[in-house]
Amino acid sequence: MFSKIQFHLAKVFLKIFLRDRQSIIFSLFFPFVFMGAFSFTGGEVDPFNIGLVNNSTSIVAKNFSELISSDSLFNVTKGNEKDLRSGLINGEQSAVIIIPKDFQLNSISGDLRLLLDKSQIRQLRSIKESLGQSLLSIERELRGVEPMFVLQTEDVKARSLRYVDFLLPGILAFMIMNLSIAGSGYNIVEYRRRGILKRLFVTPIQPKDFIISIVLARLLIVIMQISVTLSFAIFFIDVKILGSFLSLYIMIILGSSIFLCLGFCLGSIAKTQESVRAVGGLVTFPQLFLSGVFFPISSMPEIIQPIIHILPLTVVVKGMRGIANDGLSFADMNIVLIGIVAWLVISFVLATKLFVWKKVAN
Amino acid sequence: MSIIKVKNLVKTYRLPEKIEGSFNAVDGVSFSIERGEIYGILGPNGAGKTTTLEMLEGLNDIDAGAAYIDGLSVMDEPYKVKKIIGVQLQANEYFDGLTLGELIILFGNLYQVKVIPDKLLERVNLLDKLHAKPADLSGGQNQRFSIACALVNDPKILFLDEPTTGLDPQAKRNLWNLVLELNRSEMTIVLTTHNMEEAETLCHRIGIMDKGKLIAEDTPQNLITQYASDPPVAPLHGNIEDVFLALTGHGLRD
Numbered sequence: 001m002f003s004k005i006q007f008h009l010a011k012v013f014l015k016i017f018l019r020d021r022q023s024i025i026f027s028l029f030f031p032f033v034f035m036g037a038f039s040f041t042g043g044e045v046d047p048f049n050i051g052l053v054n055n056s057t058s059i060v061a062k063n064f065s066e067l068i069s070s071d072s073l074f075n076v077t078k079g080n081e082k083d084l085r086s087g088l089i090n091g092e093q094s095a096v097i098i099i100p101k102d103f104q105l106n107s108i109s110g111d112l113r114l115l116l117d118k119s120q121i122r123q124l125r126s127i128k129e130s131l132g133q134s135l136l137s138i139e140r141e142l143r144g145v146e147p148m149f150v151l152q153t154e155d156v157k158a159r160s161l162r163y164v165d166f167l168l169p170g171i172l173a174f175m176i177m178n179l180s181i182a183g184s185g186y187n188i189v190e191y192r193r194r195g196i197l198k199r200l201f202v203t204p205i206q207p208k209d210f211i212i213s214i215v216l217a218r219l220l221i222v223i224m225q226i227s228v229t230l231s232f233a234i235f236f237i238d239v240k241i242l243g244s245f246l247s248l249y250i251m252i253i254l255g256s257s258i259f260l261c262l263g264f265c266l267g268s269i270a271k272t273q274e275s276v277r278a279v280g281g282l283v284t285f286p287q288l289f290l291s292g293v294f295f296p297i298s299s300m301p302e303i304i305q306p307i308i309h310i311l312p313l314t315v316v317v318k319g320m321r322g323i324a325n326d327g328l329s330f331a332d333m334n335i336v337l338i339g340i341v342a343w344l345v346i347s348f349v350l351a352t353k354l355f356v357w358k359k360v361a362n
Numbered sequence: 363m364s365i366i367k368v369k370n371l372v373k374t375y376r377l378p379e380k381i382e383g384s385f386n387a388v389d390g391v392s393f394s395i396e397r398g399e400i401y402g403i404l405g406p407n408g409a410g411k412t413t414t415l416e417m418l419e420g421l422n423d424i425d426a427g428a429a430y431i432d433g434l435s436v437m438d439e440p441y442k443v444k445k446i447i448g449v450q451l452q453a454n455e456y457f458d459g460l461t462l463g464e465l466i467i468l469f470g471n472l473y474q475v476k477v478i479p480d481k482l483l484e485r486v487n488l489l490d491k492l493h494a495k496p497a498d499l500s501g502g503q504n505q506r507f508s509i510a511c512a513l514v515n516d517p518k519i520l521f522l523d524e525p526t527t528g529l530d531p532q533a534k535r536n537l538w539n540l541v542l543e544l545n546r547s548e549m550t551i552v553l554t555t556h557n558m559e560e561a562e563t564l565c566h567r568i569g570i571m572d573k574g575k576l577i578a579e580d581t582p583q584n585l586i587t588q589y590a591s592d593p594p595v596a597p598l599h600g601n602i603e604d605v606f607l608a609l610t611g612h613g614l615r616d
Contacts, residue, residue, distance in 0.1 A: 004474070005471055005472065008468070008471040009468075009472075012457065012460065012464075012468050015459070016457050016459045016460065019458075020459060191457075194453070194455040195451060195453030195454070195455055196456060198421060198453070199449075199451055199455075199456075200472065201421060202419050202421060202449040202451070203444060203469065204441050204444040204445050204474075205472045
């Protein structure tokens with residue numbers, strides 16, 4: 001199936017990559033840092049630092065203060081208003097709650113005061129909501145009223161999915177895209193700039209031999225890099241892969257092939273190293289945010305969702321996540337499979353049309 | 363017998379500043395080169411020397427005319443031609459991270475021939491650099507190495523594009539000796555240069571190109587007697603540089 005020259009050239013590309021330690025480390029740096037960071041927090045929001053000034057001696061004030069302090073959402077510092085106010089200004093506190101002297105359940109004058117830095121809009125809602133909840137609980141307790149509704153959360157798929165489990169397939173898909181596009185697109189432009197393609201072109205090597213050997217070498221590189229990341233996730237962060245590893249690796253090879261072909265297209269169109277990076281960034285960067293690597297696609301604006309669903313990275317992310325998180329096989333993922341095949345055909349046809357030896361080499 | 367035959371070779375480029383305009387970088391060039399000859403294409407920058415070579419090497423399309431190498435049409439059988447020629451380009455960079463020995467083996471594989479790197483590197487006097495990388499080589503060593511790469515398929519014809527540009531006098535002499543030595547084994551060598559001394563000492567015949575046309579072609583000696591005798595004040599001291607300037611004018615070229 002493969003000729004001797006293709007194997008030899010693939011071996012050469014592999015050797016070049018393995019000797020370039022810097023790029024090996026760099027390509028692993030990003031996924032490791034991300035997974036590492038998210039595995040510690042478990043994907044949950046860090047508690048807010050809030051200050052509490054209690055000017056009252058009433059029972060209600062005491063209860064309220066205890067309830068707030070025991071809430072895992074808050075990290076409470078008690079103190080006087082002056083100190084905490086300056087703490088709020090220099091960023092040590094996100095908010096300061098002030099309990100007035102005459103804090104009583106039935107008194108209208110006993111309003112709580114909340115000091116805020118309004119630029120922290122992201123936290124504002126959570127803090128307000130949680131404070132409202134605490135007040136409601138105290139009120140119920142003091143009046144002896146049982147809550148009418150209790151919310152119980154339960155995962156429909158009956159699995160214990162942490163954020164890092166959700167994140168891993170997305171990160172792997174993103175790695176596949178980056179490694180593949182860099183391997184074909186960026187390398188081709190670099191080889192052309194330095195006249196290496198021209199030098200190869202005056203030898204009897206055929207363009208298909210060159211393309212096949214790059215694809216072979218890159219597939220191996222992607223598989224190696226993914227395996228390192230995957231092993232790290234499984235052994236150190238205890239990420240569970242529910243589907244079969246065979247399906248996962250087939251998915252990796254298919255995804256990698258799509259992006260290698262797209263890389264050949266980029267490398268053939270872009271003439272300089274700067275332009276290939278710009279065009280490459282244009283292709284990869286929006287997909288990083290849109291294709292559901294970090295968040296479910298359903299959290300994206302409704303209006304762009306139809307476009308998001310047909311992006312190549314979206315298709316690969318869905319496939320990877322289906323196998324890793326939901327334990328699906330290819331037979332269960334018809335739509336994803338159609339997307340993968342469609343992108344394979346489109347990118348392959350485009351790549352063979354655009355990659356013309358004489359034009360690319362010169 | 364001619365090993366290279368070129369008839370009315372034309373390369374047309376479109377002028378970037380005009381939509382309709384075009385110019386011929388190579389404009390109807392014809393010449394033939396004998397087996398075992400060292401043939402020099404001499405000319406100022408932009409004369410069309412490199413384009414002419416690139417058309418023979420299959421790197422550039424032939425827009426009109428024809429070129430035959432060892433009886434093969436360059437247009438119709440480019441891959442057969444590539445197998446019997448060796449090429450050294452002006453830019454000679456290689457993949458990073460590979461040693462000279464590994465690169466030689468790589469080039470051997472591209473031609474599907476077995477090569478012994480030691481022997482080839484010894485031929486260009488670089489045996490001690492077997493495990494070095496191209497980035498560690500000096501200018502002269504780099505040129506010799508790129509000639510070694512061009513020799514992996516034991517070519518019938520060797521194309522050298524400005525092989526001594528940028529070399530110091532020692533390295534230049536050293537490379538000339540290498541070219542003469544290769545030629546002794548009946549290898550035909552075609553080189554471009556704008557170094558007069560090189561053309562004069564190395565080449566059996568010279569073709570002078572200017573503005574895409576071949577304006578003179580003969581042995582260095584004949585060219586000197588024909589053109590350099592003018593001005594008559596110093597006929598005995600005339601050299602190829604006088605010929606060159608007499609033919610292409612004294613204006614600056616960029």
